[in-house]
Amino acid sequence: MEPTAATLAPTPLIDSDHPDVVDFARRHAVGDDDRERAVALYLAVRDGFRYDPYRIDLSADGMRASGVLARGYGWCVPKAALLAAAARAVGIAARLGYADVRNHLSTERLRRLLGTDLYIWHGYTELWLDGAWRKATPAFNLGLCERFGLLPLEFDGVSDSIYHPYDRAGQRHMEYVHQRGSFDDMPLERIAADIVATYPNWVAEPVSADSFTADVERENA
Template sequence: MAPEKDEFLTATFFIDCDHPAIKDKSMQLIADIEGAKEKSIRLFYFVRDEIRYNIFTPRPTDAEFKASHVLAIREGYCAQKGVLLVALARTAGIPARLRFAEIKAHLTPKEMVEKRGSNIFPWHCLTELYINERWVKVTPTYDLHYCEKLGVPTVDFDGENDAMLPSHATDGRLHVEYLLDRGSYGDLPLEEIRKASVSWKYLKK
């Protein structure tokens, strides 16, 4: 393993892949399969569908962003689900990191737009997995039930190609625009996210 990949296999405060619950779940999920591609697919679909998407998940302190906490409560928004997928992947021996982008989410629920004052999310989180000698972008944010409710295609992952939020809903309405790439991170840049988040105040309540 190249030195630059080693940092994407180690535990951090948020990506606590050394936590017993994370280790146990990762090993349970990949127990019957071999190969980074097949393992990454199994881990992706677990986080996508078994961790419910909830943008209103309470997160007043740093602890609510730890992978082990997200696994325990079984819900979260993009950053929380991204942190969990990275932790599970690292435990499985797959180098993984977080990536961020500013997006415009045209189908954001009215309640959320009213609370935030905008449908632009400056630090949308996705993940990158190192598979077959290259980084692949994957987005486990929306679970199947949420996609059906919102009327958007699911993000599916084949272990080889980037899996990003779709630009349009199933009925043709504009769904997501990617406005700015913020690059990759070995751990969650929570303070930067908080500084840019217009929703931080209500999430502390």
């Protein structure tokens, strides 16, 4: 499906008209064409904001794109929203995609919080480049990948950037088990209801800042 007006428009959660999002997009969308600008935005979101799956806030304020800019960290769903918002801010059509994935590598605390290795509503971004939708997954920042022994997800604007099935050592990493489809806006009500029902401990337990990075470093020392 080709882009529609909705894939370029701001929404309450993909707030591409927010002044901070506009400024971020203009500063980082460097390149001679949409592909180069999209790659530059991808790297800015991937590495500029620490991945933190411990501290989640399922409110609109906690999930919208501009909130990632304000906090300096996020997990896959809001980071994907930020990339979509930044792309729309510079005229690149963008939408959100979701899938359920089985994570074969995690921390002990995250496994305890979730009670499973199945992650529902994993978020990524789809960008319209050179006549096709390209998947881009800006979740894991480069520093985290290096600490965790993961292969970083690269994006060239041509091939899809999705989770690797194996890590650097050849161990199982991510497995896509169910595709939930593509959306012009984040279906927050559905995401929040499913996450609360599936992972009540993940939502309820407060976790201190930087503890995910600390857990990764300790378990991989």
